[in-house]
Every structure is written in C-alpha cells, then in structure tokens.
Amino acid sequence: MESIADKLRFDPCQLPADLHLLRQEVRAFLTDELQEYSVVKRSHSWEAYDAEFSAKLGERGWLGMTLPKQYGGQGCSAFERYVVVEECLVAGAPTGFHWVADRQSGTLLTRYGNEAQKKEIIPKITAGKACFCIGMSEPNSGSDLASLRTKAEKTENGWLVNGTKIWTSQAHRADYMIALFRSDPDPDKKHAGLSQFLIDLKKTKGITPRTIENLAGGKNFNEVSFVDVELPADALIGTEGEGWKQVTEELALERSGPERYLSCFYLLRELIDVLKDCANPAILAKIGTQVAWATTLRTMSLSIASQLHAGENPTLAASVVKDLGCQFEQTLPGLAQELCDLEPTLEGHGVPYQQILGNLIQIAPSFSLRGGTPEIMRGIIAKGMGIR
Numbered sequence: 001m002e003s004i005a006d007k008l009r010f011d012p013c014q015l016p017a018d019l020h021l022l023r024q025e026v027r028a029f030l031t032d033e034l035q036e037y038s039v040v041k042r043s044h045s046w047e048a049y050d051a052e053f054s055a056k057l058g059e060r061g062w063l064g065m066t067l068p069k070q071y072g073g074q075g076c077s078a079f080e081r082y083v084v085v086e087e088c089l090v091a092g093a094p095t096g097f098h099w100v101a102d103r104q105s106g107t108l109l110t111r112y113g114n115e116a117q118k119k120e121i122i123p124k125i126t127a128g129k130a131c132f133c134i135g136m137s138e139p140n141s142g143s144d145l146a147s148l149r150t151k152a153e154k155t156e157n158g159w160l161v162n163g164t165k166i167w168t169s170q171a172h173r174a175d176y177m178i179a180l181f182r183s184d185p186d187p188d189k190k191h192a193g194l195s196q197f198l199i200d201l202k203k204t205k206g207i208t209p210r211t212i213e214n215l216a217g218g219k220n221f222n223e224v225s226f227v228d229v230e231l232p233a234d235a236l237i238g239t240e241g242e243g244w245k246q247v248t249e250e251l252a253l254e255r256s257g258p259e260r261y262l263s264c265f266y267l268l269r270e271l272i273d274v275l276k277d278c279a280n281p282a283i284l285a286k287i288g289t290q291v292a293w294a295t296t297l298r299t300m301s302l303s304i305a306s307q308l309h310a311g312e313n314p315t316l317a318a319s320v321v322k323d324l325g326c327q328f329e330q331t332l333p334g335l336a337q338e339l340c341d342l343e344p345t346l347e348g349h350g351v352p353y354q355q356i357l358g359n360l361i362q363i364a365p366s367f368s369l370r371g372g373t374p375e376i377m378r379g380i381i382a383k384g385m386g387i388r
Contacts, residue, residue: 007314007315007316007317007384008316008317008320008384008385009303009317010299010300010303010304010317011303011306011307012299012303013299013302013303013305013306014302015079015082015083015302016079019079019080019083022080022083022084023083023087026062026083026084026087026088027087027091029060030087030088030091030093031091033053033056033093034091034092034093037092037094038355039092039266039270039352039355039356040346040355040356040358040359041092041094042091042092042093042266042356043092043266043267043355043356043359043360044092044094044096044218044359044363045089045092045093045095045259045262045263045265045266046088046089046095046096046099046259046263047096047169047218047220047363048092048093048094048095048096049094049096049097049170049173049220050094050096050097051097051128051131053093053094053095053097054095054097054098054128055127055128055129056128057084057088057095057098057128058098058126058127058128058129059127059128061074061126062084063098063101063102063125063126063127063128064101064102064106064122064125064126065080065081065084066078066080066081066107067106067107067110067122067125067126068110068122071110071118071119071122071123071126072122072123072125072126072127073106073122073126074126077309078305078306078308078309079305079306079309081102082257082258082302082305085257085258085259086258086262089258089259089262089263089265090262090265090266090269091266092266096170096220097128097131097170098125098128098130098131100131100132100133100134100169100170100174101125101130101131101132101176102125103253103254103257104134104250104253104254105125105132105134105176105178106122106125106126107250107253108178108196108237108246108249108250109121109122109178109198109237110122111238111246111249112196112237112238112239112246113198113237113238114234116234117198117234117237121176121198124175130175130176131170131173131174131175131176132170132174132175132176132177132178133168133169133170133171133174133176133177133201133222134168134169134177134178134179134254135150135165135168135171135177135178135179135180135181135199135224136148136165136179136180136247137165137166137167137168138150138163138164138165138166139164139166139223145180145247145376146190146191146194146244147190148163148180148181148182148194149163149182150162150163150164150165150179150181150182150226151163151181151182151183151185152181152182152183152195152197152231153183154183155230157230157232157233158230158231158232158233158234158235159183159197159230159231159232159233159235159236160228160229160230160231161181161197161206161226161228161229161230161231162226162227162228162229163181163225163226164223164224164225164226165179165223165224165226166212166221166222166223166224167212167221167222168209168221168222168223168224169220169221169222169370170220170222171201171209171222171224172209172210172211172219172222174201175200175201175202176198176199176200176201177198177199177201177224178196178197178198178199178237178250179196179197179199180194180195180196180243180247181194181195181196181197181243182194183195183240183241183243184241189241191244192241192244193241194241194243194244194247195236195237195238195239195240195241195242195243196236196237196238196243196246196247197231197235197236197237198235198237199229199231199235204229204230204231205229205230206226206227206228206229206230207224207225207226207229208224208225208227209222209223209224210222210223210224210225214362214363214366215362215363215365215366218363221366248313248315249313249315251315251318252304252308252313252314252315252318253308255318255319255321255322255377256301256304256305256308256314256317256318256321256322257301257305258298258301260297260301260321260322260325260326260329261294261297261298261301261321261324261325261328261329262294263329263364263367264328264329264332264333264360264364265294266356267332267333267336267353267356267357267360268290268291268294268332268336270351270352270353270356271287271336271339271340271353272287273353274340274342274351274353275287275339275340283339286335286338286339287339290328290332290335293328294328297321297324297325297328300317300320300321300324301321301325303317304317304318304321315380315384316380316381316384316385319377319380319381319384320377320381322377323374323377323378323381326367326368326370326374326377327374329364329367330364330365330367330368332360332364333357333360333361333364334361336353336357337357337361340353342354342357344357344358344361345358346358346359
C-alpha cells in the first residue's frame, strides 16, 4: 500500500546543466519579441491572448515539446518545457492562446486519444494553431467536480449532450474543448459514470459561450451551455467511464507548473527594482521572505516535473503546490502596496510598477478559481493524507 510519504514528496531536483543554452535562446527571443508589449499586458502573463505570438513559439519548436515527434512534437523531457514556460512567465509573455493545449490537452490526447485525434489535432497544438479550453466545473456543483450533471447520452450516431459548464477560460474563442460529462446516470457511479470528450467548437452546433467579466474588465471566463449537442461516437477520449481517472492525471499537469507561483512575478521584479536602494531592514526582510517563498515553490514544482518525467502521477503533491502558490500570488499585490508608497494605477502615467500593481490588485482574486479553489485543494490534501 502506498504511504503518505510516497504520495507527498518533493525530492530535490536540478535542471540539467545543458539546458542553459536553451534558456539563453528563449530569453533572447522574448527580449526581441516583447519590446512593444505594455507593462500591463505583460502583467496578465499566461492569461494574455496573442495567437501570432503562440504561432512564433510553435515555429521555434517550443510548443508541445514533450509530445511524440511522429505527431509534430519534439520528444523532449518535461525539463526542456519547464525552461521555456518559466522564461515566458518571468518575461510576461502572452501565452493564453496556446496555454491549455500545451500544458495538458496535448498530453491527454497523446495518452488516451485515438489515432485519428492524434494525427489531426496534435500537429496543430505543436504549431501554435489550436486554442483549447477545459470543460470541467459546473454551476451549482461547488468545488465537487465528481457531482457534475451535464449528460452525454448515447445515441445511434454518437452522443447527445445537454448541460452547462462554468469558469471555462477562453471558451468564447477556443477551437476545441476537452469536456468531462456524465455518461452513465446511475447515482451509484459518481466517479465511474464520467467520460471525457473532444469537441470541435467551431463546427459543433448547440454550444453557446457567455463571457463572465471580472473586476478588471477582463473576459476570459465563460459560462458555456450545451443544448441538444450532437457529438460523433469518436469524440470520446479514451475509455467510457474512465473520465475521472483521466481528468485526475490532467489536473496534476494543471496544478503543479511554474504558473502557480509566477503569475505575479513580474510585479515582484518591479518591486525589487523600485526598492533597490532601500536600507530599511524590515522592508528588506519582507522582500527576502517573498524571494525565499518563490524559491521554495520553484523547488517543489521542479520536483513534481521530475515525477511527471518519470511517468508518475503526483496528484497530492501538485495540489499542495497549487494551494501554496495561490497564497503566494494573492499575497504579493497587498504586500507591494504596504512596502512602497507609489499608488497603483491603470493610467498611462507613473512608473511601470504602478501600472502592474493596479492591474494585479484587480485580477489576483480570480487566481483562486484557476485549477480548483483553496477549499477543494485542501480537501484533496486532507483526504490524501488520511485525515479526512
């Protein structure tokens, strides 16, 4: 029987030394490409949407890096991809168009998709030509993903879907959705009655996304309704009834990456620059605490990357990183206000720090929704540790 120590571990891991050249190449590319991007756009980080930028990354071979070469990937390890992602986040690159596809959808299709799905879709992902969204959360289900009610009923020609998804990032402009539906209505099959489906959003009728505006005026989240949506039989991903197992593996990819602590890193960089001449030991101590926190989270995230590279499924450890990373990111804007007298603003005047702070103060509260709320994360952690 697997012990808690086996499920929740963060073995030390160092990136291979030979990845230094890749890091320098990516950094030089980003320095050149992002010259004209405003500081506010950079502070949106992986939620900022720019299809042309994603296509340029694809041309470089920096998307779908871990996917098989036969489908257009590079066959690289998780470490090469980590370097590219880390540099993009630190630079504030607009990665929203390809983010979900590169992070999890391509890997999921590689593991469980049929051959036709792999040959058609994965080359689009690696080229930066396919935007994906995730159909998981539902209204009135709280944070209990297994309680979802959107039905996929078998028909003579495939599947008939009715229901609603919510908090679906980029659904209003995505090309594809990978959705989790209830394929078996038996109430005794809470987990075993779920299946995953690949949906072409541009061609499938009956799907209506409605954007949800956040406090900053952004419209990335959506509520998506499915009314008598007809899906072909081969839209099923993997095995019917195995959706819970598949989505759990997918969530390990979603919750453990560097985006879980680097969403506000552009602000930390600017704050350190603003305070570089500060001699106040109390302020310096607080800055040092934030840097130490970020370093620790990076160490934990790298450890999970090594476990994923080894073919493991570190769901529990990934939940810990997600929860701690969200705390770090949501604490930083308030701390920045406390440490620096410069007021936040969204206007075109002031130093870059003020504009970045103004933006992140508004959008940081939404970080709790990405990849699972703190309550559901702590529930997963407690259950995994045997205390719930």
